[in-house]
Amino acid sequence: MHLRYCYITAEIKLKDNRHACEVVKDLGITYQHSVGQSISDSFEFWNCENVPEKLPESLKVMNKNPMERIGWGLSKEIAESIRDYKAN
Numbered sequence: 585m586h587l588r589y590c591y592i593t594a595e596i597k598l599k600d601n602r603h604a605c606e607v608v609k610d611l612g613i614t615y616q617h618s619v620g621q622s623i624s625d626s627f628e629f630w631n632c633e634n635v636p637e638k639l640p641e642s643l644k645v646m647n648k649n650p651m652e653r654i655g656w657g658l659s660k661e662i663a664e665s666i667r668d669y670k671a672n
Contacts, residue, residue, distance in 0.1 A: 585632045586646040587613070587639075591625040594642035604629075607643065611636055616669055619657035628657065631669045 589604035600607070604627035605618065616631035628646060639645075650658055650666040658666070 585635055586648060586650075587615075587629040587632050587635070588644055588646040589627040589629070590642050590644070591627075594640075598640060598642055600640075600642065607640070608632075611639075611643075617658075617662060617666060619653075621657060628653075630666045631671070633671060 587608070589607060591604070594600040594602075594607070602610075604620075608615065608629060612634050613629070613636075614633045615629040618630070619628045620626075621628060628648075630650060650663040654660050654663050
């Protein structure tokens, strides 16, 4: 499962100004790789595990193919690693 954290939603709706990695850590979520996206004020978390059923409004499931994100924070090698990831 891939997740995207939106800083705008967090700040405006939730009055939460913590870093995305801190929010994810506090929820107990682990992930393979993360990428900040300054153009959209967001953070992408790839291959997440231990995702709770209820997520804050600022954290949404992201239905993206990592191979389509090469050049958008992912190198070809990292995108392949995400694509080929096997959960424990």
